[in-house]
Amino acid sequence: MPIRSRLARSLVALGVAGLVAVTASGCDQPAQVARHNVSLRADSFEVVRRLVVLNTRSHEPMFEMTGNFAIEREDERNALVITEKVAADDFRVHFVRLSHETFYVVEDIGGTDINPFRREIRFIPEQIVPTISVDGSWTR
Numbered sequence: 001m002p003i004r005s006r007l008a009r010s011l012v013a014l015g016v017a018g019l020v021a022v023t024a025s026g027c028d029q030p031a032q033v034a035r036h037n038v039s040l041r042a043d044s045f046e047v048v049r050r051l052v053v054l055n056t057r058s059h060e061p062m063f064e065m066t067g068n069f070a071i072e073r074e075d076e077r078n079a080l081v082i083t084e085k086v087a088a089d090d091f092r093v094h095f096v097r098l099s100h101e102t103f104y105v106v107e108d109i110g111g112t113d114i115n116p117f118r119r120e121i122r123f124i125p126e127q128i129v130p131t132i133s134v135d136g137s138w139t140r
Contacts, residue, residue, distance in 0.1 A: 051080075
């Protein structure tokens with residue numbers, strides 16, 4: 001086989017491989033684009049969400065929050081930093097510490113006709129405040 005023919009074939013193969021690589025990497029999947037757009041809207045306080053922190057031992061909720069908020073996980077402190085929009089120019093910051101016995105779920109509950117500044121925060125007291133018995137011992 002002549003050198004020119006091999007060189008031409010190699011260049012064509014290289015061109016096809018490059019075209020496939022560019023096409024595959026330059027094109028985001030629709031789900032990735034949608035996830036990115038929803039994340040941007042949530043960080044701009046345009047998405048109503050619900051956050052629930054659950055105890056993995058008891059399978060009971062410990063903390064629940066509903067409203068327009070941005071959420072960030074801080075791995076150094078093993079905590080969630082929640083910035084909540086409560087009025088047009090009023091924001092609150094909440095910190096939720098996580099442990100190996102808790103996990104959290106964030107749910108997008110948008111799509112309903114709801115007041116953008118409506119908020120709800122619930123602590124489930126049975127999960128936070130220990131029960132003290134008469135003999136001095138305590139249980140959760």
